[in-house]
Amino acid sequence: MGDLLFLAHRVPFPPDRGDKIRSFHLLRHLAAHRRVHLAAFADELRDMDRPELAAFTASQTIVRRSKSQPMAALQALVSRRPLSLTAFDDAAMRRSVEDVLARENVDTIFVFSGQMAQYLPVAPRQRVIMDFVDMDSAKFAAYAEAAKGPMRWIYAREARLLKAFERAVAERADASLFVSEAEAALFRRETGAARVHAIENGIDTASFDPSAPFERVPEGGALIVFTGQMDYRPNVEAVTWFAEDILPRIRGACPQARFAIVGRDPTDAVKALAGASVIVTGEVADVRGWLAAAAIVVAPLKLARGVQNKVLEAMAMARPVVASTAAAEGIDHDGTIAVGATSAEMAEAVRLLLSDPRKATALGDAARARVIARYGWDARLAQLDALIGLPLVLGEAA
The missing domain is CATH 3.40.50.2000 (Glycogen Phosphorylase B;)
Structure with a gap:
């Protein structure tokens, strides 16, 4: 069994916000079964060095994301691509991914978030597990409905281009994951994609326990x-x-x-x-x-x-x-x-x-x-083991 390349749009540590909580627990779970190489972006300088991740990774490539929103927007208009992608389009990350795939015996690529799917090989030899988490194009479509003037056009454009990208990625992936069955069903309905699965978020109930040791805040009544x-x-x-x-x-x-x-x-x-x-x-x-x-x-x-x-x-x-x-x-x-x-x-x-x-x-x-x-994490992620171990062409979505 070969190694696994884990692509993430943010360094999956510390698990202190929604996306990083999910990506950290996925990484930790996968590392218990496979040798994992991590390639991720850092939003902050302090995320450039996270020694805590050494326990879960055979190698780490962290790229500082510094592209401005105006530059990403200009690139999106010129290239006719979604801003969600151009904001995370980085030559250093592309070279790093190519280097890991050339150097290591990777047979599975796990992509966390749609922004990172642009780093997949054109014709992957590896099994591809795509964790969209949510259907981002639907989020921008909802923004468009509520917006007025130029912002309505901007959001509608993002929704349309992103939906086409999501559909194309799902066609290439051996499994597409979403955080809830409702989100997975929406994606199937909107894109016609197969091999779509729901893997829900969990919670560390030993840490998030009212009797656990943590610094207390004075109670303020109501x-x-x-x-x-x-x-x-x-x-x-x-x-x-x-x-x-x-x-x-x-x-x-x-x-x-x-x-x-x-x-x-x-x-x-x-x-x-x-x-x-x-x-x-x-x-x-x-x-x-x-x-x-x-x-x-x-x-x-x-x-x-x-x-x-x-x-x-x-x-x-x-x-x-x-x-x-x-x-x-x-x-x-x-x-x-x-x-x-x-x-x-x-x-x-x-x-x-x-x-x-x-x-x-x-x-x-x-x-x-x-x-x-x-909602214990072990129970929520158990079905991931079967997906990682499946042959390169999965059956129809359950």
Whole structure:
């Protein structure tokens, strides 16, 4: 059995944001079975050297990604390619991938995220496992529907070109993976692709455990917490909606309620939300302290794809969760989180839980039990072993 080349659009460590959590656990799982070579981009200088990954890799190639958005946009227009691809198009990465494939006995290429599929050989001799995670073209199509003026055209163009690219990649891949069956079904329906599989996200329930050792944050009574990467558009839209439309409804009945936005790189729009009833923390060393201090954890995402790690983490920490319909859609929660579709429904769900601590505690305990039973990483990734061991041409999608 040959080696495996793992391509990732971000260094899969530390596992402290949604995409890096999934890529890290995939890498760790694959490394238990195969000799793995990693090729990944670094967004920050500190990611150029991650010695922790040596335990899972036979070799590492880390390329600093420094291309500006204007340059990537210009290249996208000139080449008639999606901006999502030109932003990650890098000659050094291309040479590195070619070098690994020429030097090592690689029989499987695992591609994490659509941006990295451009580095596949034109006619791969290796088995190709493509983890799209989400259908990115559908995300841009949703952006286009909500946008006006030039941005509507830009998003529609990105959706159209990216969808064609995703379809072409799926035709070449031996398996295409998505984070939920709903996302996989959407991809099959929109592209006609076969060999499409759902491999859901999991959660480390030993680490995300309210009794685990971590630095505590002083509890603030009626503290409502949101966690996430705060320069990511869906997260920005979510906290803006909550702070401006939902929180005032809650504070009408519960004046002491405060909203904490916990996550790195808050945009100016997010920072502007800070005030007497809204806390913007920026990057924190350990999100578990804030989750443990929360009376309620919310996930008011208007646009969400697949399984939301932020929701699984809150459930594992035995916190009562109130999620939007979109945020809850990919999670098999079996009624252990509260779900609302509108500002009024979200506010009422939070208000009811704040007014009944015993009910809130019971819901949080049920959520943790559900996560342990349903979302352990070993159980979620077990089916990956069969895909990696399959012959080069897989059967039809299940």
